[in-house]
Amino acid sequence: MAGEMRRIKLGSQGMEVSAIGLGCMTLTDSSYGVAKPEEDMIKLIHHAVQSDVTHLNTANYYGPYTNEILIGKVLMGLERGNVQLSTKFGIKSINWDGADICGDPEYVRACCEDSLKRLDVDYIDLYYVHCVDARVPIEITMGELKKLVEGGKIKYIGLxxxxxxxxxxxxxxxxITAVQIEWSLWTRNHEEEVIPTWRELGIGIVPYGPLGSGFLAAGTKLVENMSDYDFRKYITRLQVENLERNKMVFEKINEIAVRKGCTLSQLALSWLLHHGFDVGPIPGTTKIENLNQNIGASSVKLSPSDLAELEAIASPAAFKGNRLPPAIEALSKVETPQFSI
Structure with missing residues (x-):
């Protein structure tokens, strides 16, 4: 399987990653239910890297902190230059009512130093602002990140x-090298304004949740098999009042997957990959068989008519309900104060 994954460029500063990465949140975080055995998750990450899935994405808040510690244990057995490591800072706490976000320079530097220790690395490839602080001008936060680049602590900056x-x-x-957003056939609300801005500025696109929180992989079975501790129970798209409508959209997309001879999750990932060589989705999974299936998406070919058909079925308004609890979804619309010297 090694050697099959193509590489893409994020931004114009020189960063290259595997076209499909690995979102690592669920490897330790219990947001999707009960956390999995550490030994199994280490094996999964090793399998990913051996399969040329070399873009690993984490955050200090995942766990919190335990996700970075896990990645650090994996990296000890790998050639550092063979892995592109992304992590994030900025969230102090988060719940259904919103989040406590901090972009103060001192906090930025402290978070970076702490992440370097937990990851046990000398530098972070791509360091993201994990939600924007409504109290601090983005120029102030970026100024400190620029110093971290100049000091060799991080190589690239993301939002x-x-x-x-x-x-x-x-x-x-x-x-900015990359911006991370939820983008998929399940969530297309960024296409009108945000994505064109990135393309104009030459910024790479890293879609998280490319399988619609798992719905594009499992459909209604996802809901049937959720544990009582799974935060997705609170996503209105997966609740009873919207589920029948969303199931119909799922089934129409699945008909195309059957016709193409692939799984629906492979179709969904391929749809993203067909949007350009600056798009690198980071699906998450805790199972090696699912990881292998995701890797297979890079071989699925879609014609212009396939893309048009998919986008007609999964239009921006096709799936009913919110993709996240409203207070959390609102964080993507936060503007920072104007900067003045």
Whole structure:
């Protein structure tokens, strides 16, 4: 399987990653239910890297902290230059009512130093602002990140679900290499304004949740098999009032997958990959068989008519309900104060 995964470029500063990465949140975080045995998750990450899935994405808040510690244990047995490591900072706490976000320079540097220790590395490849602080001008946060680049602590800077105006202001301080958003056949609300801004500025796109929180892989079976501790129970798209409508959309997409001879999850990932060589989705999984299936998506070919058919079925308004609890989804629309010298 090694050697099959193509590489893509994120941004214009030189970062290259595997076209499909690995979102690591669920490897330790119990947001999707009960956390899995550490030994199994280490094996999964090793299998990913051996299969040329070399872009690993984590965050200090996942766990919190335990996700970075796990990745650090894996990296000890790997050639550092063979892995592109992304992590994030900025969330102090989060719940259904919102989040406590911090972008103060001192906090930025402290978080970076702590992540370096937990990951047991000398540098972080891609360091994301994990939600924008509504109290701190983005120029202030970016100024400290620029110093971290100059000091060799991080190589590239990323933003997470930021508005076009925030992206422009941040990019003016230091080039942004990538922006991470939820983008998939399940969630297409960024296509009108946000994605064109990135393309104009030459910024790479890293879609998280490319399988619609698992719905594009399992359909209604996802809901049937959820544990009582799974936060997805609170996503209104997966609740009874919307489930029948969303099941119909799922089934129409699945008909195309059957016709193409692939799984629906492979079809969904291939749809993203067909949007350009600057798009690198990071699906998460805790199972090696699912990881192998995701890797197979890079071989699925879609014609212009296939893409048009998919986008007609999974239009931006096709799936009913919110993709996240409203207070959390609102974090993607936060604007920071204007910067003045």
């Amino acid at each position: 997470y679900e930021a508005t076009p105006s925030t992206i422009r202001r941040a990019h003016a301080v230091h080039p």
